[in-house]
Amino acid sequence: DTGVSQDPRHKITKRGQNVTFRCDPISEHNRLYWYRQTLGQGPEFLTYFQNEAQLEKSRLLSDRFSAERPKGSFSTLEIQRTEQGDSAMYLCASSLTGEISGNTIYFGEGSWLTVV
């Protein structure tokens, strides 16, 4: 059983460019989450999906950010017109709802974004 995988692991981009991150959750996990983590801080919730439906978005998710999960499996997080303040690690996580699983959330290794 593979864990949550993210791609790319590292991305350096120029200010104003668009970037896209991909996340493949653990197989059969119906929930998928995106978090952002800046240096020295804990992760902050951005958004989550149940299957293909985006159920909640944080106020941190500005209009330049968009996330999709078109078939309820993998997800993409796109940042348009990147700014230096977007530099962070973007973490994807997944979980399986239900009492047996305990709704435990499992994280990927993250995608580091540096905007120069």
Place this chain on the structure above:
Amino acid sequence: GDSVTQMEGPVTLSEEAFLTINCTYTATGYPSLFWYVQYPGEGLQLLLKATKADDKGSNKGFEATYRKETTSFHLEKGSVQVSDSAVYFCALSGGAQKLVFGQGTRLTINP
């Protein structure tokens, strides 16, 4: 809203010392509580969890007990190793099923 407050770091200990990292929370209802660990350059790994009051989570020699009366979930280990050096995050999951994290505590163990 829900929040988690962790003991500020960094924490530096010698090998085989006793470890405590304090964590308190504020939440409506009855959240689940978690400790995650993050090694340098990596994502988060679930260390242990507790889903109801008085539950004790344990893993790899680490323990934490869900104390509803003091709204705490302190992490303890009786004898730390150099390989335990990492950043530790306390987190809660409330009704919305998303995690709210503390700011993290960096732990360094010296041989």
